[in-house]
Amino acid sequence: MSRFLWHGLIALIYLFLLAPILVVVIVSFDTRQYLAFPPESLSFGSYAKVFANQTFISAFGRSVMIGLAVGLAAVVIGTLLSMALVRYRFRGREGVNFLILAPFLVPHIVLAVGIMLVLAPMQLLDSYTGIILAHLGITVPYTVRTITMSLMSVDRRVEEAAMVHGATPFAVFRRITLPLIAPGLIAGGVIAFLISFDEATISLFIVSVKVSTLPTEIYNYLEVSTDPQIAALSVLLIAISIVVVIAVEKLIGLRRAL
Amino acid sequence: MSATGAPAQQITGSNRFMLLILLVPGLLALMTTFLLPMIWLARASFSTSSMAAFGGGMTLEHYHAALTDPFYWKVAMNTLSLGVTVSFFAVILSYPIALFLTRSTSRWRGVLTALAVAPLLTSAVVRTYGWMVILGDRGVINGTLQALSLTTDPVRLSNNTFGATVALVEILMPYSILAMLAGFGRLNPQLEEAASMLGASKLRVFWRIILPLSLPGILTGALLVFVLAISAFVTPRLMGGGRVFVLGTEVFQEATVTLNWPLAAALSVVLLALFSSVIVIYQRALRRLEA
Numbered sequence: 273m274s275r276f277l278w279h280g281l282i283a284l285i286y287l288f289l290l291a292p293i294l295v296v297v298i299v300s301f302d303t304r305q306y307l308a309f310p311p312e313s314l315s316f317g318s319y320a321k322v323f324a325n326q327t328f329i330s331a332f333g334r335s336v337m338i339g340l341a342v343g344l345a346a347v348v349i350g351t352l353l354s355m356a357l358v359r360y361r362f363r364g365r366e367g368v369n370f371l372i373l374a375p376f377l378v379p380h381i382v383l384a385v386g387i388m389l390v391l392a393p394m395q396l397l398d399s400y401t402g403i404i405l406a407h408l409g410i411t412v413p414y415t416v417r418t419i420t421m422s423l424m425s426v427d428r429r430v431e432e433a434a435m436v437h438g439a440t441p442f443a444v445f446r447r448i449t450l451p452l453i454a455p456g457l458i459a460g461g462v463i464a465f466l467i468s469f470d471e472a473t474i475s476l477f478i479v480s481v482k483v484s485t486l487p488t489e490i491y492n493y494l495e496v497s498t499d500p501q502i503a504a505l506s507v508l509l510i511a512i513s514i515v516v517v518i519a520v521e522k523l524i525g526l527r528r529a530l
Numbered sequence: 531m532s533a534t535g536a537p538a539q540q541i542t543g544s545n546r547f548m549l550l551i552l553l554v555p556g557l558l559a560l561m562t563t564f565l566l567p568m569i570w571l572a573r574a575s576f577s578t579s580s581m582a583a584f585g586g587g588m589t590l591e592h593y594h595a596a597l598t599d600p601f602y603w604k605v606a607m608n609t610l611s612l613g614v615t616v617s618f619f620a621v622i623l624s625y626p627i628a629l630f631l632t633r634s635t636s637r638w639r640g641v642l643t644a645l646a647v648a649p650l651l652t653s654a655v656v657r658t659y660g661w662m663v664i665l666g667d668r669g670v671i672n673g674t675l676q677a678l679s680l681t682t683d684p685v686r687l688s689n690n691t692f693g694a695t696v697a698l699v700e701i702l703m704p705y706s707i708l709a710m711l712a713g714f715g716r717l718n719p720q721l722e723e724a725a726s727m728l729g730a731s732k733l734r735v736f737w738r739i740i741l742p743l744s745l746p747g748i749l750t751g752a753l754l755v756f757v758l759a760i761s762a763f764v765t766p767r768l769m770g771g772g773r774v775f776v777l778g779t780e781v782f783q784e785a786t787v788t789l790n791w792p793l794a795a796a797l798s799v800v801l802l803a804l805f806s807s808v809i810v811i812y813q814r815a816l817r818r819l820e821a
Contacts, residue, residue, distance in 0.1 A: 292660020379761030386567025409563025
């Protein structure tokens with residue numbers, strides 16, 4: 273009996289945790305023009321409207337491009353930093369470690385104001401360079417983390433064996449190390465992409481019209497209206513998140529990556 | 531340069547060049563996205579010119595405004611009380627889930643863990659919208675109440691602090707669950723078995739063994755939620771319908787609407803100070819707990 277109550281309590285908390293996602297999925301199929309519950313009849317009307325909405329479509333395209341650039345750059349930088357941190361002992365190593373973790377210790381909104389102040393005199397506000405740089409700072413800690421974990425599990429003897437047989441350091445990295453750390457690399461890149469793709473706080477300070485991202489467009493839309501179109505758009509974003517969650521879980525395990 | 535640690539490489543001439551190549555891109559990136567912004571922020575909070583960090587003289591007027599204006603005192607108090615309420619409820623709700631996931635031997639454990647932390651990977655904007663749908667005047671709860679003829683006028687659940695609190699609790703829960711899962715390593719089923727074999731009741735086992743051992747994890751979870759809640763602005767702004775004033779919403783207002791950047795910077799520094807002092811208090815508490 274007490275076991276039954278305990279499991280009931282757990283189920284209720286899960287329901288609370290997943291409620292907004294479940295509700296958004298249901299409302300996205302509502303036929304009405306305005307937000308109301310429960311739906312009277314179901315259709316794909318809201319989805320059709322999203323796909324016809326040029327603002328959302330182009331913002332989606334920009335978000336994907338920015339996310340890809342951020343993911344790629346964060347993986348390259350993360351790999352270089354992880355190699356240095358795992359393979360070398362050098363003076364200032366602790367400092368580098370701190371600098372990588374520091375963006376975790378500052379609220380995003382504070383970081384956002386600082387980045388805005390740095391980008392403004394360089395005319396980089398509302399530019400691709402600006403938003404990619406801004407997202408890089410908050411994603412590199414994640415890629416360093418996943419790639420460092422992968423690097424530490426690489427058996428150095430395999431690399432040494434290749435070296436003994438005459439492989440250049442670069443060949444060893446490309447043919448031996450890189451394939452071995454690929455899961456961490458991909459997982460880190462995927463997480464970096466998603467963080468950039470979903471990020472709203474910093475983006476709202478950096479972009480306005482020219483390079484507005486999908487989350488900032490949704491935010492601006494929600495300030496005036498809450499119609500089911502946003503629900504349909506949200507479901508599409510949730511679908512992308514689910515793909516990422518499954519990919520990361522399969523690659524290195526979700527709990528270790530976050 | 532001396533090298534320590536056996537498995538890592540000795541620093542030689544060509545190695546040092548290699549190390550430089552590995553470090554420079556990352557350090558440059560982190561410098562422009564973290565170090566410089568923090569310095570510019572500090573400088574701008576003293577600036578006399580409204581749109582630039584540098585140039586212009588130095589003044590304390592923005593701190594004066596931020597620290598003496600009764601409005602900003604109210605904003606700071608709102609922020610603190612939102613942070614305390616949100617972390618209290620997030621911890622209360624996350625604790626059973628984390629305890630369940632730590633002790634479960636079910637084959638669904640992996641899936642359930644993923645389900646508990648996966649909301650982290652959906653945009654906070656999307657989940658805030660979900661709460662607007664649930665708590666809105668024509669939303670899930672009010673729609674149900676009216677369909678059951680329990681109410682005629684909508685119950686005000688959103689566009690106020692209540693709505694912002696509920697949404698933030700849910701949005702930040704995955705963080706506290708993760709922190710608790712990481713901190714519950716000391717929980718040991720054998721200890722509990724030993725206690726109940728020696729005649730302790732279930733409640734006593736919980737109070738004397740499970741709760742004390744999980745306290746560090748609970749504390750970390752609470753801290754994480756608190757610092758994220760006091761710096762949130764998207765959720766308080768959208769769920770508050772412009773009627774909830776916290777430090778996050780005011781920083782955004784000053785930075786993007788009023789365009790008073792020095793004041794935005796000064797308010798950010800106040801937020802950062804609040805943030806840091808909570809972390810220091812937390813570390814003291816944790817040390818006392820472990821001693």
